[in-house]
Amino acid sequence: MEVKIRLASLLPLLGCFAGITRAQEALTPTEPVNLASITLNDGIPTETSGLYTSYSSTMTLTGSGAVVTPAGNGTGNGTAPYTTTSDSVTLLVGSQGVIKTMSANETSLSGNGTRTSSSGMVQPTNTRPCNGYPEFCARKYSNITNVAAHNSPFVRQGNIASNQNMPVTIQLNDGVRALQFQTHLINGTFNLCHSSCDILNVGTLDDYFIDVVEWLKKNPYDVVTILLGNGNFVPPTEFIAPFKKSGLLDYVYTPPEVPMGLDDWPNLSHFILTGKRVVVFLNYKANQAEVPWLLDQFTQMWETPFSPVDRSFPCVVQRPPGLGDADAKNTMYLASHNLNTEINFAGASLLVPNTVLLNETNAVEGYGSVGKDGVDCANKWGRPPNFLLVDYYNMGPFNGSVFAAAAMLNNVTYNGKCCGRLTSASPSKLISQLSSNMWPVYMIAMMALMVVL
Known part of the structure; x- marks a missing residue:
């Protein structure tokens, strides 16, 4: 029988041989009692009961700060014009x-x-x-394709659990406008951990948010999306503290209603002129009646298959399960374009990021490219993805290729503002280094599987 094992199953050996940071043994994750039996299988919860919300009608949120004026002011829809200098x-x-x-x-x-x-x-x-583009000021938030950094905080050289090699400030400077990652609440503090804090723990959510806030202060004409992964399914109220402590809550946008359809989102200028320039989604256990600014991701955005291994990147709905085509066409969506590879040995397999093919995966065109993925999705759904979730965004066949692909999908001319570097090595050399550094870990993992099996 073939066994597929994720990284979390190999923590002891991976920690010893790959230099993986372990959480302190005294730290105990905070876990709600009613969700204690839920585990992640290939990144997807094994039990979905109570994790996905559906609304039979639109719910108006109180205290949203939405700007609404009576119709007849010359704009045609009751929304007042804004002026700023x-x-x-x-x-x-x-x-x-x-x-x-x-x-x-x-x-x-x-x-x-x-x-x-x-x-x-x-x-x-x-x-x-x-x-980054004057054309975006008048576009709805739901009518823009953004480059999203998959597992944005997980930056540690030589660590198999890393997905980026630039810190968040450089990511944002380069043009990344969506930050995706998983959190784990440990002894009252959110830690940024990859699947498990035994695999990779890069610090606290507070510190990460402080870096984002400092960047926002210096860049008042930018809107940032944060896609939070609720790693141990804690109540949404737990997330209030790090937003307040870091000062990020001052920038967070609260929608006027839930769920927000495609046409319900305001223009990018609205976020900028009101100062509420951060849109936050939580993948599981969101409750907007309780925390209206922490948006329920899967009622307002669907995703293509998680941890993809198929280079054709089929543009189909995986989460939320059971979403019909009609509803999918009226909802924002994210294309998971971070390719994984499956290493097989002795009847077992291990999924790891495919760094060897980054030049193809992060290209504008060609089989397996992020550009082709976006075009294929646009042909299927009538519009390109709102988010392109990528690994190692600064690597590709040329500097900034993922941003050039996003510009193509946005029908704008790429501004060429990428990419920052922490090293003078070329993208191809960095890709080679990443791949070669991982192979010793792969071999150790395979030997561990032999013992397990």
């Missing part, structure tokens, strides 16, 4: 977006069609980038 540009934002001058009698509403003006007055032109 920066050091170099004035943004005029209404329900239709940022007005950009095209000619003496025509203006284009970036991302939202066109209209004609009878006035010959020259209209202001938006030149201030929102999330």
